[in-house]
Amino acid sequence: MLLEQIHDPSDLKKLNLKQLRQLAEELRGEIVRVVSERGGHLASNLGMVELTIAIHYVFDAPEDKLIMDVGHQSYAHKLLTGRYEAFQHLRQRDGACGFPLTEESEYDAFTAGHASTAISAALGMARTRDIMRGDYNVVAVVGDGALTGGMSYEALNDAGQNETRMIVILNDNDMSIAKNVGAVSRYLTRMRQSKGYIAMKQGVRSKLENGHRFARAFYRVLNRTRNSLRSLFVDDQFFAALGFKYIGPVDGHDLKHLIRVLRSTRDNSLPQLIHVVTQKGRGYRPAEDHPDVYHGVAPFYMESGASKSETRVSSGSVAARELIALADNDIRVCAVTAAMPAGTGMIQFQQAHPDRFFDVAIAEEHAVTMAAGMAAQGMKPYVAIYSTFLQRAYDQIMLDVCRNGLPVTFLVDRAGLVGEDGATHQGVFDLSYLRSIPGLIVAAPRDVRDLKKLIELSHETDRPMAIRYPRDCEDLGPGIQSQREFGVGEWELISDGRDVMIFAVGRMVQLSMQASIELMGKGVSAGVVDARFVAPMDRDMLLERACGVKLVVTVEENVINGGFGEGVLEILAKAGVSTPALTLGVPNRYIAHATVAQQLEECGLSAMDIARRVRKRLAELSEARL
Numbered sequence: 001m002l003l004e005q006i007h008d009p010s011d012l013k014k015l016n017l018k019q020l021r022q023l024a025e026e027l028r029g030e031i032v033r034v035v036s037e038r039g040g041h042l043a044s045n046l047g048m049v050e051l052t053i054a055i056h057y058v059f060d061a062p063e064d065k066l067i068m069d070v071g072h073q074s075y076a077h078k079l080l081t082g083r084y085e086a087f088q089h090l091r092q093r094d095g096a097c098g099f100p101l102t103e104e105s106e107y108d109a110f111t112a113g114h115a116s117t118a119i120s121a122a123l124g125m126a127r128t129r130d131i132m133r134g135d136y137n138v139v140a141v142v143g144d145g146a147l148t149g150g151m152s153y154e155a156l157n158d159a160g161q162n163e164t165r166m167i168v169i170l171n172d173n174d175m176s177i178a179k180n181v182g183a184v185s186r187y188l189t190r191m192r193q194s195k196g197y198i199a200m201k202q203g204v205r206s207k208l209e210n211g212h213r214f215a216r217a218f219y220r221v222l223n224r225t226r227n228s229l230r231s232l233f234v235d236d237q238f239f240a241a242l243g244f245k246y247i248g249p250v251d252g253h254d255l256k257h258l259i260r261v262l263r264s265t266r267d268n269s270l271p272q273l274i275h276v277v278t279q280k281g282r283g284y285r286p287a288e289d290h291p292d293v294y295h296g297v298a299p300f301y302m303e304s305g306a307s308k309s310e311t312r313v314s315s316g317s318v319a320a321r322e323l324i325a326l327a328d329n330d331i332r333v334c335a336v337t338a339a340m341p342a343g344t345g346m347i348q349f350q351q352a353h354p355d356r357f358f359d360v361a362i363a364e365e366h367a368v369t370m371a372a373g374m375a376a377q378g379m380k381p382y383v384a385i386y387s388t389f390l391q392r393a394y395d396q397i398m399l400d401v402c403r404n405g406l407p408v409t410f411l412v413d414r415a416g417l418v419g420e421d422g423a424t425h426q427g428v429f430d431l432s433y434l435r436s437i438p439g440l441i442v443a444a445p446r447d448v449r450d451l452k453k454l455i456e457l458s459h460e461t462d463r464p465m466a467i468r469y470p471r472d473c474e475d476l477g478p479g480i481q482s483q484r485e486f487g488v489g490e491w492e493l494i495s496d497g498r499d500v501m502i503f504a505v506g507r508m509v510q511l512s513m514q515a516s517i518e519l520m521g522k523g524v525s526a527g528v529v530d531a532r533f534v535a536p537m538d539r540d541m542l543l544e545r546a547c548g549v550k551l552v553v554t555v556e557e558n559v560i561n562g563g564f565g566e567g568v569l570e571i572l573a574k575a576g577v578s579t580p581a582l583t584l585g586v587p588n589r590y591i592a593h594a595t596v597a598q599q600l601e602e603c604g605l606s607a608m609d610i611a612r613r614v615r616k617r618l619a620e621l622s623e624a625r626l
Contacts, residue, residue, distance in 0.1 A: 002026055008082050009056035009107075020057065020255050024049045027076050028283040030087075032302060038090045039298045039420060040098050041072040043281035043291040044143070047173050047252070051276055052076040054258035055139060055169075058266060064137040065109040065125050069118035069146045071099035072296070073171070074108075081107035091420035093594035099424055113424020114389065115362045116149025118142050119168055123159045126166040137167065137266060144172040145339065148361030153242075159271050160243020167265055168244065168273045171252065173280040173291075239273045248275030253282065292342065315473040316345025316384065316413050318448050322455045323382055324352045332380040333459070336360065338367045344384035344413050364389055368396035368408070375406035380459065384411040387427025387468060388418075394433055401464050402439045408465075409458040415444070415468035416507055416557035417586070417600060422593030427468070428586045431505070432562035434466050435535040441465040441488055442535040444506030448473040450532060453486070461488060470507050470557075491538035493545070497527025500614055501545045501552055505531050505564050508555040511600075514607035519614060526553075526614065534564050542568060543575055550621065552581040553614055557605065560585040582617045584610060 002019060003026040005011060015023065027049045035042045053076070055066060061081070068074050078087055078096055083105060089095025100108040110121045122140035129136055146152055147170070159166060239246045245268070250261050258276070265272050281287025286305030287294035298309040320335075327333040327349070334356035341347040341359050350357040360367045364385055371381035385393075390412055401408045412434075415427040434442045441463055445451040451469055458465045486492065491503075494513060504512035509530045516526040529545060531538070531554075546552045552572070554565035565583030572581060586603045600606045604613055 003030060003079065004084065006080055006084075009061055009080055012053065012057045012080065017256055020053055024053055024255065025283070027053075027079060030079060031075050032284050034087060034090050035075075035297065036300050036302045038092060038095075039296075040075070040091055041296050042284070043287040043294040044073040044173075045075040046282050046284055046287055047278040047280040048073045048141075048171065049076050049282070050253045050255050050258060051141070051169070051171065051278065052080065054255060054262055055141075056080050057259055058262040059137055059139060062106045062109070064139065065122070066107070067110045067118045067122045067125070067138070067140045068100055068112060069140065069142040070115045071112035073141075073143070074100050077107070078105075081105055091422070091593050093592070093598055095593075097422050097593055098420065099422060101422075111424070113422070114392070115143075115146040116151040118146070119152055119155035119159065122166055122168070123155050123164060126159075126164050130164070138165075139167045139169060141169045141171055144170065144174065145362055148339065149363055150365070156239070156242045156244065156273075163243060164271055165269050166271050168271070170248075170273060170275045171278055172249070172275060173278045244271045244273040246273050246275065248273075249277045250274060252276040252278030312472045313448065313475075314345055314471060315448070315451060315469040316343070316411075316471075317348065318345070318451055318473050319382075319384070319411050319413075319455060319467075319469075320345040320348040322452050323349050326455070326459050327353050327356060330380065330459070331356075332378060334358065334374065334379055334381050336367050336371050336381055336383045338362060338364045338385055338389065340384070340386065340389075343386070344411065346384045364393040365396050368393040369400045371408045372396070372400040372404060372406050375401075375408050376404065380407060380409070382409045382411055382458075384413060386414040386425075387412045387416075387430045388414065388425050391429065391433065397434075397440070397464075398437050402437050405439060406464060407462050409455075410464075410466040412466055412468035414471050416470045417591065417596050417603070418471065419596040419599065420593050423590035426586075426591050428558050428591065430466075430468050431534050431556060431558035431564055434468075435564070435567060436562065439464060440535060441533070442468070443533050444468050445532060446474075446504075446506060446509035446530050447476040449475065450530075454532070457486075457488065463488075468506065474507070474510060476510060486532075489533045489536040489538055491532060491541045492530040493541070494528040494530055497549065498525040499550050499618070500524060500526040501529060501549050502526055502555060502610075502614075503529045503531045503542065503545075503553065503564075503568060504555040505534060506557060508557055508605065511605065511607045512555050512610060515610035515614070518607060518611035522611070522615060524615065524618065531564065534567065537567055537571060539571055539575075542571055543577060546572060546577050546579050549579060551614065551618055552579050553610075554581070554583045554585075555605065555610060556585045558585055559588050561588045580617070580621055582614065584613060 002023045028046055031045050083096050086096040091098045097104055099113045100111055102108050102111045118140040119142060122138045126138040247261060251257060261274060265274060280291035281294055298307050300307050323335055335346050335349040336358045337344050337346050338360055339362045341350055367383055371383045374381045412430055415430055418425050418427060434440060443454050445454050454467050502512045512528050516528050519526040554568050556564040560583055563585055565585055569581055591599055
């Protein structure tokens, strides 16, 4: 097996073309096998195999810098850079991360996880090289989906107008997570002309290169005039206008031609963009047929492609169904997402009300401000975006929505700890950055029933609101479900306690209830309050329940800094309440990939950990009084 002999990219340079093609097939097989066992991003990685081999065959990493946009297409790169063993434990604790990670390998030039950042980072590295009089190459690999993000064009414009030497490789597979939308996608489709232009070019090249010496001479002449030839089929003036020399389209699975193109661009002194056309999911039929389904997958059976995991109800699907019911009776209700209709569950809304569904592509800032414009004219927009992606639109939330007091509701999906996707995707900062915004209602349901109620409340509320929830939705049952309706800012007493009152947010309510039972078995009477509103807080209930107990505890699936617990401490301090407090949450650091259960344990937020930490604090207080 060739793959096992590749310890670093220099080993590639010892292989001939036939061996490189064999290696490509081995890489595909390994990626499918490991992802079928561990889960991860499949289709995007299968499409990148030949391109990754060609890049490492031509360039000299880590001296030459390779930056991958988003980074979920980096599996072949990891396997070729000495991480074969770590890749066997992909996305598991202490295994290979699913994204580029600088502390994992010197071959990862830049830690990534979000879209549209690679060209900016690459430009920064290229400028540093020029200032320091270095001589390395800088290569940014960008997917066509990432080009729907405005940051890509800011970087292209800057690099092109200043003629900075760098290479941008556009990996064009006509598909990001969901099918690409917008004018950029249509433009790239026109540029591809792939079945015409690429096939024609390859056919001519093959016949002439392998023919008589006069034919080969004619090909060299033809090759020198390729720009004129290409202009008959492809409009490449867009990137030229930005200052980039455009090369392509190039077949992203033709290793021989890829290597030749990369070699010809390697030493060019101008910024260049190589347009490479690839097939997402290549080599694994289920992923080829359904690249959107196989973009990010749980463990599956290789033979059939069927998932090994139990199907769970996603919070996004619940939210979508609730919105559909509202939209059936209110023409003002609409849904907005940023290239994640399936991930957020809003694809159901799209099917039910296509005229009121808007996928704006990877453009979170635009999504938020567009929703503000709609709300300003009387609509009730619901913006469904993952917590970690919504961070990109903080300014738009603050000024365009909340400063104008507009009734936009943010459905903040994938909130809290997210597991195997790792540090760049943990939704553990939203309570901190959202609760700081004046006028924004911030809520977190404890389960599916609470989520439905909060969406109903948002429909009735003429204010901006954010509802944050994890990927999977629990149903804690009607036993603890309050039958009365609640208003904005109202908390709910789940159980009372003489010694300790635990104020919990969202998914932490269930774990706090389990902790209270554990404490009861140890002789500690602990009550639980569902603090479903982080802004505004239920000051009256907090002060009422905080007085007369030995310890106030806050529990949140958010960083401690600036989070719910600090808000509680502020209220208690201003009211002069002297009851000791213990704030439990995610430490103020980036949490690495592992299972959610492992991450909760790492953060001391499992039910047993909560009970243990409460008992420890009570013991410390008891000793202090002696």
